[in-house]
Amino acid sequence: MLNDELITYMQKLIPNRTNLFMEMEEYARENRVPIMELEGIEAMLQIVRIQQPTKILEIGTAIGYSALRMAEACPSAHIVTLERDQERYEKAENYFARSGMGDQITLIKGDALEQEDEVRLLGDYDMIFIDAAKGQYKKFFEIYSQYLNDAGVIITDNVLFKGLVYEKAEIEKKRIRNLVQKIDQFNQWLMENDRYHTVILPIGDGVAISRKK
Secondary structure (H helix, E strand, O other): OOOHHHHHHHHHHOOOOOHHHHHHHHHHHHHOOOOOOHHHHHHHHHHHHHHOOOEEEEEOOOOOHHHHHHHHHOOOOEEEEEEOOHHHHHHHHHHHHHHOOHHHEEEEEOOHHHOHHHHHHHOOEEEEEEOOOHHHHHHHHHHHHHHEEEEEEEEEEOOOHHHHHHOHHHOOOHHHHHHHHHHHHHHHHHHHOOOEEEEEEOOOOOEEEEEEO
């Protein structure tokens, strides 16, 4: 992972976001809502700008931060996003309404493991972004990758999990140790998947970029 000094330097170079985005970032910090780290989301948004997807599927809305950032980066894209937590779902609804970009976003309430039929009806997708329950990453990938268009891209966040994937021996809590093991197994499976070219970037909390072969 990048050292703290380099991360701070990189973050200082990132231009200020809109007032709404800055408000969302502050809310996430104060309420411990997991949103994508600045340098990680900037990398993802650059891929969005290059790829110019027509339709994006996001697994894990949280408060809607990344969905809105993607909508701003690619105004021609429509984003389908799923969130199971009621409080975060309602917060995302509010931010979408305030943003003026709500027409670009379809917000689905429910567990991504149970919403395949609705997501399928709204697809196919040029890009999929996975940023939900880390222990279910492989299931999310297997379920929804079948609705990815040819030459489509899947981006998965948190795949280095603050460096714990390579520091397993130092983890005392069994729950965290088991979660880290699942992420590590997902990374191994993803890198060996012969249907995708995958690279893992050590930025943010670790971002995997997978493109259909």
